[in-house]
Amino acid sequence: MISWLVLIRWKNLSILFIFQILIFLFLIYPFLIRGSFYLWIDMILLCFTTIMVAASGNIINDMADVSIDRINRTADRLIIGQSISLNQAKKVYFLCILFGMLSTLLFCVRNDFFWHFWVYPSSILALYLYTALLKCMPLLGNIVVAAFTAGAVYLPYYAFHSPTALSSFGADPARSWILQLSFFAFLSNLLREWVKDREDYSGDWMSQCQSTSVFLGKQKTYYLISLGFLTNLIFCIHCLVTSSPGFMSVLFVILILLPLIAIALLFFFNFQESKYKTLSILLKLWMILGFTFYLIQAYVSNIH
16 A cells, blocks of 8 residues: 555645645635635536646556666665556546546536546546657656646636636636746756756666756756756745745745745755755655745635
8 A cells, every 4th residue: 555655646636635625615616706615616626637637647657757766766665566467557547537538527527628538538637648659758848747846826716717706806816826836846856856867867877768957968967957946946036035024924934935045055066966956856846835935825815
């Protein structure tokens, strides 16, 4: 059981579920014209679909990376081919797709959302193409993963954005907040993807996978990661300058700006090649802090 939880990245899925629920609670639900218990059922269906898509993506990614993981991971961290067979992983992969499709259909039936059903098969296909082709294409694969993260943030708004659901007063403010949060998710995750690529350099190189780090080389990847830090820093400074001064600005500096600067300084001045995994973990924690700030700001600012 533990092996299956590790395979689907249960910690990441839990974080995704919690933040989608909080986004709905603080940025979507208060603006709905008619709030009811049934809307929460719809949101749970939406979260379940997202989790099934993400879980299937994690499984197929590990199935394709068996040879690479033997190089990048220690024996006790290998799952497929050890505690879980490839055939078992395939069966669970298709079950995730099936359950996600049923959840999507139920959501569409309940909300007359049939024209948007295409989002689900498109997401499954995109993750398959990422694993089969795009993962070993420099930059493009990283952009796809970052876009999926941003899309998961934007999804609750997209699913409930119809004029009959959102009030005219609430729709525009909610959209602007969601877009800013989605852009933060995209930039921060893109930076982390470059770091993870550099972490997996040895396995990708030996497997002849032309990931970003293999294609550019170690030195140019270092410059690319530096550019990623600079881009995120510029975005954060822009958000700080354009916001109203006050307690939330101070909280922004504490939760987002200062941690980003600290991680960047660690990377630039006191960093060893063996520490890329640590850098990846720190960036994940920073992303969580960033999401937490935006949700706190939404609550304190009484936009809900």
